Amino acid sequence: MILVTGGAGYIGSHFVKYLIERGKEVLVIDNLSRGHREAVNEKAKFEQADILDYDALTAILKKYEIEAVVHFAAFAYVGESVEKPEMYYRNNVVGSFNLIKAVNERGIKKFVFSSTCSLYGNPYKVPISEDEPTKPINPYAQTKLMIEKMLHDFDAAYGLKYVALRYFNAAGADFEGKIGESHEPESHLIPIVLEAALGKREKISVFGDDYETEDGTCIRDYIHIYDLADAHLKALEYLESYKQSDVFNLGTGAGYSVKEIIKTAEKVTGTYLKQEISKRRAGDPAILVADNQKAKKILKWVPKYNLEEIIESAWNWHKNQLY
Numbered sequence: 001m002i003l004v005t006g007g008a009g010y011i012g013s014h015f016v017k018y019l020i021e022r023g024k025e026v027l028v029i030d031n032l033s034r035g036h037r038e039a040v041n042e043k044a045k046f047e048q049a050d051i052l053d054y055d056a057l058t059a060i061l062k063k064y065e066i067e068a069v070v071h072f073a074a075f076a077y078v079g080e081s082v083e084k085p086e087m088y089y090r091n092n093v094v095g096s097f098n099l100i101k102a103v104n105e106r107g108i109k110k111f112v113f114s115s116t117c118s119l120y121g122n123p124y125k126v127p128i129s130e131d132e133p134t135k136p137i138n139p140y141a142q143t144k145l146m147i148e149k150m151l152h153d154f155d156a157a158y159g160l161k162y163v164a165l166r167y168f169n170a171a172g173a174d175f176e177g178k179i180g181e182s183h184e185p186e187s188h189l190i191p192i193v194l195e196a197a198l199g200k201r202e203k204i205s206v207f208g209d210d211y212e213t214e215d216g217t218c219i220r221d222y223i224h225i226y227d228l229a230d231a232h233l234k235a236l237e238y239l240e241s242y243k244q245s246d247v248f249n250l251g252t253g254a255g256y257s258v259k260e261i262i263k264t265a266e267k268v269t270g271t272y273l274k275q276e277i278s279k280r281r282a283g284d285p286a287i288l289v290a291d292n293q294k295a296k297k298i299l300k301w302v303p304k305y306n307l308e309e310i311i312e313s314a315w316n317w318h319k320n321q322l323y
Helices: 010-021 054-063 078-083 085-105 139-158 189-197 225-242 258-269 293-299 307-319
Strands: 002-005 026-030 045-048 068-071 110-116 161-167 169-171 204-207 222-224 246-250 275-278
Touching: 002 010, 010 026, 010 225, 026 054, 054 085, 068 085, 068 225, 078 085, 078 139, 085 139, 110 139, 110 225, 139 161, 161 225, 169 225, 169 307, 189 204, 189 258, 189 307, 204 258, 222 225, 222 307, 225 246, 225 293, 246 293, 258 307
Parallel strands: 002 026, 002 068, 026 045, 068 110, 110 161, 161 246, 169 222, 204 275
Antiparallel strands: none
């Protein structure tokens, strides 16, 4: 059985569905503070628990036969982390320490961690490879780096093998439209754009049009949620086969500007979207695009979905949003 923490959240719930469809047994742990119970696949086992509750974690790990852990549970808003660092260090770092300690004590040796490209801060060169120095510029990214360091140390001392997946901009939704991206408040560009297409927003704020890019807006690497799910499954298979810890960037290797996202969304939805240019957000790099050659070579992972397919799947979900 595979344990998925944060399996009621956006990325976690899609991964759980992906595993179930491939015949895997899955146990989800989620405290539902930000996840949605409705998003958890009905064929998965579910335990409502908080990773800050060490006793609850140990009891759950004794109750089930767990062979591997995939850890998504975390707070993940950059701006909120700047305003409330104490909350982020406690939830993300202390909670992850509890989980890693409990897993290690049960002798579970395969651990896949949901990390982030935010670790690289403002990178020296783009596309960004795993060799780029890690220099986080906000508490959220700092917490992810600290968890990676914990995993490294637990591997060195106890042989807990892990893969840290540093992904770029997760996007899109389940192609059946059963689950999708639902945050409160929403801070991700594609859902914001689609909310505007549905008339839930009057306009889209574009934060800066004076960057050194072709159209002046920020460029990001958007990766479909099921391409991410496939990479997590391949990471588990890699740990099973090679029993070596490693880190991988997950992105398509292609970058799209804010204006290109809006233009593609207009094409998919058939709706004109009103834009408003606002001032830059502090700490926003001009370009973040992944060098994904390492994941392609070692994990044999190749992303399948293009930007239009990403936005089409998200649009299908947002039109009939279920939670």
